[in-house]
Amino acid sequence: MTYRIAMDFAILFLVTGLFLVLVLMRIRTGSIAEEYENRAEALIYEMQKGTADEEQLEDACDFLRVVSKENRETVYLAGEEPGKLALGKWYFIKEKDELQVFVRQKLSVVLYGSECSAEFVFECTQEWNVMRRELIFFSLWYLGVAAAAVFVCYVLVRAVLRPIDEMSRQVSRLNLQNLHKERLNEEGSKAELKELAEGINGMLDRMEQAYDAQKQFVSEASHELRTPITVLQGYSSMLKRWGAEDKEVLAESIDAIESEAKSMQDLVEKLLFLSRHERRKLPFAKERFDMAEVIGELEKEMVYMTSTRNMRCSVCEPVRVYGDKQALKQAIRVFLDNAVKYTEEGDTITLSCRNKNGACEITIEDTGLGMKREDLEGIFGRFFRADTVRGKNIEGHGLGLSIARLIIDGHAGKIAVRTQYTKGSCFTVTIPRQRGV
């Protein structure tokens, strides 16, 4: 980049220099021509007065021709016209390796009583050579100054761009393998660049975190999928060996395969939901609806599914909610499923829906296992399962609450949890009233 900027400067200086030389040349040739025009006028004046004799005229100019405008006859001729190589009013003649330069001046005059055109040619090789020397001197001087300026510019630009060059080298070295250890050097940078380096480093930190989270997610998802696959493999090889003859083994295997397949389907659906959300492809189809209806439907569903728990709906006030009915139902179902999973026979699950000044407050309370204080922090994280439930052979992948939270967040809602280990838990979901919708 530094070279390119220096080259651009050099080209700019050269073009400017060329332009200056042309302007200088124009000025100097103009002044030479003007000087000879004055001389021609002085000679004409003397001819008009009759004081200029032929010899004097031949000395004063190299060629003179006076032509009458009336009959185009030459009235006066002195000297010999130089060769034909002419450029405007200039003649350039090369003689014995030496360039001779002449200038021509044409004047309209009244001579010998009639209108004439007088054409003078003067040799001006000397003046031309002086001008040439001046221009060469100027060009050399200019080239020297330009070279010094380009050098200074190169040094300055290099000093300014060095940290940026260094930064771009560091950035180009970055890849997924060294993302966790490579960072831009923030020290030694100037204030503005330091801010830029800090900004890029911040971005790299966030990228690293997102990448790690993604890696963690993939590894945990694979781990979760491994268990049901192993179980399926186990039962299929058991069936192969004894299944056909042993009716008991056959029945047990079919039940296990069915349940593991269901568990896998549930896991895959949850993973798909999360990955779609990750790619921000989770559009909510929002509408106005009465949450009491949804709660009524869910209560019926739960009563039908669990006959061993006391399932009741304490309050069910009508409350209009603006949101995705199916998604919100799915979220509340997560809390209800958990309430069933983490309670035992005879425990009570209480569901309520309240209208709090237009906001909708839903509570799902159970008298089950409850949670330890230290587990509360993690329950909304992906694949989190409290140690208190891990050994208990309770179905689950630790994804339900994180999905529920995504949906509630998407409706600007809040989730509060109250719990006591061995006594039970209470989840409260609040969906705010959406004004102006």
Ligand code: ADP
């Ligand atoms: P899963 O229930 O599939 O393990 P969730 O994300 O729904 O996953 O819940 C995460 C964890 O939170 C559970 O494993 C459990 O430890 C705890 N948890 C959630 N709901 C309850 C509840 N009602 N009672 C006790 N623990 C709960």
